[in-house]
Amino acid sequence: MPSHASRRNPDRRNPTVALRFGQLAAMGTVAVLILIAGVWASWGTAQHVMLSQGRERGTMTVTRCAEDRCSGPYRPTSAGSTARDLVVLDSDVAVEKGHSYPVVVKPGSDDVVRMGAGGLLYAWVPLGGALMLASVVVAGGLRLTRLAWALGGAGLALVTAAFLAL
Template sequence: MPSAVSSSQGAVAALRLGRLAAMGTVAALILIAGVWGSWGTAQHVMLTKGREQGTIAVTRCGVDTCSGPFTPLSAGARARGNVVIEKTAAVKKGQTYTVIVKPGTDDVVRSGPAGVLYAWVPLGGALLLASVVVAGGLRLTRAAWVLAGAGVALLTAAFATM
């Protein structure tokens, strides 16, 4: 017959396992969401073969977007009178940026190192958030510091290149 001590140890072990499973799942979901949020833009910037590449001369800016004429740089790209780019702190009226056209649209995204790093900013935020879950929920402080360091490095590099 099991004693009260051995059954309470079993309950503590089950709770610990449940906490690890729950927090591990939360951390994994946060990281998956970060990759998912980044991939929508990153795929256009990183997989450039066959995509229209060129420059945008920003002539107008609204609340969320800026626009201007597109000048092609790659073979097969066509000039457009007006394309739209997301308005960020790094996009200013009167400036010219190298961009890639999203297929089937008149929307463009920044290209080059600045575009790649900016595309992965949601992952940088997810790494920071997941580090808190890993440190507090999983009690893996070294892994949490690695995640946080990677997130800070990614966000800092994106900020510096923009």
Template sequence: MNFGRLAAMGTVALLILIAGIWGSWPTAHNVMLTKGRESGTIEVTACGDDTCTGPYTPVSTGSKARAKVVIEHTVAVKKGQTYAVVVKPGTDEVMRSGPAGILYAWVPLGGALLLASVVVAGGLRLTRAAWVLAGSGFVLLTAAFLAL
């Protein structure tokens, strides 16, 4: 009975962490592995419900200027501001780069760490490991909030 509970809760905690990485990676790999990617800045000139647009000014060699690129409209993007960005390959879509972009990309993992800590504490009864997971998630989410 005890082994079954440990195996089930361990599997649930692991799946939560994998889901957090899975949710973060599509953005994180573009923002973190910038070698060979176009990087520059966007000056946000207009925002809709889901996206903002503006002209793109290249910084990296081989990158070309664009009259209009699209960035996701979040609390971290405001009209009239200029942001360092990386162009998503093959598109006119950009993502925030630098420390703020990296931390923002890993926010889903931060939430997963917090959720997994509850499973580890309650289901596995490993309170120290749960505190480490919760602390890591809290630090990641707080750092992302402060960076944006």
């Protein structure tokens, strides 16, 4: 006669199924939140580069760099833009003193963002970092290694392209 320990009760669910579902839900949520944060951090700068029509566009000549900002005069190239004696650019954008760069003025300020492929790629670098971080969560928490490699590769490609473009 078989013992009661060896028989399975069909009414009882396996608790590991619920735990696995909880893990997938939690890690999926974390991965999505990381990606949303990357887009959010990138969009603050990327919107000015990508949607530059109707904004003030021109060139900035770098005359001074201190700490994490560079400054210099702004000369307009678009209609309706006004010249400025001093505008400020993030110095993390790999600029050299004495060189001129195409820029877009952030509305309502004297801050500028680099235009062109380099400026666009640089604006999306936070998303590249988020893609690489999310790939670790997807690989470890979700056990989706192919998707993790794709996310990590896309993030690495974006960061590398930005580095090479600047």
